Amino acid sequence: MFHKEGYIFILTTLLLCISISILTQFFIASDFIKRGITIILLIVFVLVLQFFRNPKRSFTNNSNEILSPVDGKVVVIEEVFEKEYFKEKRIQISVFMSPINVHVTRYPISGNVILSKYHPGKYLVAWNPKSSEENERTTVVVRSDEFGDILHRQIAGAMAKRIVNYAKVGQNVEQSADSGFIKFGSRVDVFLPLHAKIDVSLNQKVIGGISVLAHK
Numbered sequence: 001m002f003h004k005e006g007y008i009f010i011l012t013t014l015l016l017c018i019s020i021s022i023l024t025q026f027f028i029a030s031d032f033i034k035r036g037i038t039i040i041l042l043i044v045f046v047l048v049l050q051f052f053r054n055p056k057r058s059f060t061n062n063s064n065e066i067l068s069p070v071d072g073k074v075v076v077i078e079e080v081f082e083k084e085y086f087k088e089k090r091i092q093i094s095v096f097m098s099p100i101n102v103h104v105t106r107y108p109i110s111g112n113v114i115l116s117k118y119h120p121g122k123y124l125v126a127w128n129p130k131s132s133e134e135n136e137r138t139t140v141v142v143r144s145d146e147f148g149d150i151l152h153r154q155i156a157g158a159m160a161k162r163i164v165n166y167a168k169v170g171q172n173v174e175q176s177a178d179s180g181f182i183k184f185g186s187r188v189d190v191f192l193p194l195h196a197k198i199d200v201s202l203n204q205k206v207i208g209g210i211s212v213l214a215h216k
Contacts, residue, residue: 001053001054001055001056002049002052002053002054003052003053003054003103003104003181005052005164005181005183006048006051006052009048009052010048010049010052013044013045013048014045017041017042017044017045020037020041021037021038021041024037024038050100051099051100051103051183052103053102054102054104055102057207057209057210059175059176059209059210061110061174061175061176062175063109063110063144063145063146063175064146064215064216065199065212065213065214065215066108066109066147066150066190066192066196066212066213066214066215067106067108067109067175067176067208067209067210067211067212067213068095068108068190068200068206068207068208068209068210068211068212068213069095069105069106069107069108069152069179069188069190069208069209070095070097070101070102070103070104070105070106070182070188070206070208071095071097071101071102071103071206071207071208072095072096072097072098072101072187072188072205072206073095073096073098073203073204073205073206074093074094074095074200074201074202074203074204074205074206075094075095075096075187075202075203076092076093076094076189076202077091077092077093077094077198077200077201077202078091078092079091079092079194080092080191082151082191084139084151085115085139085141085149085151086149086151086191089194090151090191090192090193090194091191091192091193091194091196091198091214092189092190092191092192093189093190093192093198093200093213093214094187094188094189094190095187095188095190095206096186096187097182097186097187097188102208103181103182103183103186104178104180104181104208105152105154105165105178105179105180105181105182105188105208106175106176106177106178106179106208106209107142107152107167107173107174107175107176107177107179108142108150108152108175108190108213109142109144109146109147109150109175110142110144110173110174110175111142111143111144111145111150111172111173112142112143112170112171112172112173113140113141113142113143113167113168113169113170113171113172113173114141114142114143114149114169115139115140115141115151115169116138116139116140116141116165116167116168116169117138117139117140118137118138118163118165119136119137119138119139120136121135121136121137121156122135122136135155135156136155136156136163137153137154137155137156137163138153138154138163138165138167138180139151139153140152140153140154140165140167140179140180142167142173146216147192147193147196147216148193150190150191150192151189151190151191152179152188152189152190152191153188153189153190153191154180154182154186154188155186155187155188155189156182156186162182162183163180163181163182163183163186164180164181164182164183165179165180166178166179166180167179167180175209176208176209176210190213192213192214196214196215196216197214197215197216198213198214199212199213199214199215200212200213200214
């Protein structure tokens with residue numbers, strides 16, 4: 001199963017690979033080179049399919065837990081001063097996604113969307129601490145009964161040139177439902193209240209919509 005954001009990209013890549021393969025048959029005499037090009041085209045197409053995959057998962061929603069919004073590795077767990085929305089100290093948990101991770105962004109908690117904002121910016125490498133404030137990014141805040149306001153921020157990386165954000169202000173959303181998609185590697189920050197009990201550790205691999213970041 002593939003994510004809808006990848007349909008056009010997958011089709012375009014397929015047509016391009018077929019076109020190149022046909023051209024090699026007419027313009028390249030060496031069978032060795034033809035086989036090499038075919039192998040490269042197959043690898044490219046498989047990588048594109050792998051990147052846009054959206055595997056079916058069984059989600060168990062729990063209003064007393066905050067789930068990871070994405071697949072990846074936990075690279076930051078620290079108390080920070082969040083400047084954009086809260087303007088006070090929060091616990092920041094950041095999950096880095098490599099190009100081989102599933103890139104669907106999911107809501108970490110159920111509730112009502114009270115902020116959804118796009119910020120143009122730079123394309124620093126996603127693990128740079130400044131990327132959270134300087135890179136192209138989106139900020140989404142969901143108000144929940146159990147945790148209050150939870151902010152998650154999609155951040156473009158050096159390779160990611162497009163962030164897709166589905167959140168709309170006033171929308172009621174379900175935990176683990178699609179919040180957006182980031183193309184070609186990036187990171188997502190989640191900002192939690194200081195009283196939240198953290199359930200992950202640095203360098204831990206997490207699964208979007210399944211792994212628990214924190215609980216009450």
